[in-house]
Amino acid sequence: MSTVTVQQGDTFESISRAEFGTTEKTNAIIAANPAASNPPVVGSVLIIPKASKPSAPSDAHVGEISVVINGVRFTGWTDVSFTRVMDSFGSFQLNSVWEPDNKAVRELFKPFQYQNVAIFEGAELLFNGTMMPPIPSQSPTGRTINASGYSLPGVINDCNAPVSALPLESDEQNLQQVAQSLLEPFGIPVEFDGDAGGSFQREAIKPADKIFQYLINLAQQRQLIITDTPDGACKFQSETATGQPVAVLEDGQAGIDSIEPN
DSSP states (O other), X not given: OEEEEOOTTOOHHHHHHHHHSSSTTHHHHHHHXXXXXXXXXXXXXXXXOOOOOOOOOTTOOXXXXXXXXXXXXXXXXXXXXXEOOTTSOOEEEEEEEXXXXXXXXXXXXXXXXXXXXEXXXXXXXXXXXXXXXXXXXXXXXXXXXXXXXXXXXXXXXXXXXXXXXXSOEEEEEXXXXXXXXXXXXXXXXXXXXXXXXXXXXXXXXXXXXXXXXXXXXXXHHTTEEEEEOTTXXXXXXXXXXXXXXXXXXXXXXXXXXXXXXX
């Protein structure tokens, strides 16, 4: 997401045109700012629900792993890992030496800021997510900080439908339309690798329902599973059929020490 400050003469329509080149996103901007008046008040800050793809560091080399936090390349990490899952959303974990007197480091690891974290291999974006509040620690041997987070769509694991998504009932809409109406206020793109299927006669998400579980229930009716993309979009895709064995294990033969199915 990004923000804009309302100028004299701005309307939701003119802001949509300036940000997206069309007025089609007017309702999405209104939905993302349920407390804003219409027209918006001059000087107020509005949330613009759009996902901006992070840029790779200009000096990144082929095969080099780069960590970019809120658009700033961070070179102080000691190790970083991320997990991608076929039927859920990915996560990442990052460890670093903690330098509390370093202002630049403090800016990147501010508590409760939920910074964007992107992981690149060379110029290729591998992961785009959100950092949870980091945890610093101190021991006799030094200071470290641990940060973890989730892919951008991971926020819907714990979120209910926003008030801006009212009414909560949807008639004669297909899965793609329902998903877009729920995710657009969060600025999360929706992708489909497979047929969205026919329209539901009537669907309703309850105020207490978590968005992700609700969408899972609908996706199962269309034989689809939900995952994410490296860019941070929410992706609906067909279930993968069982493939051919990629390895044969024989008792008594040396080779693989352990296997961890996932």
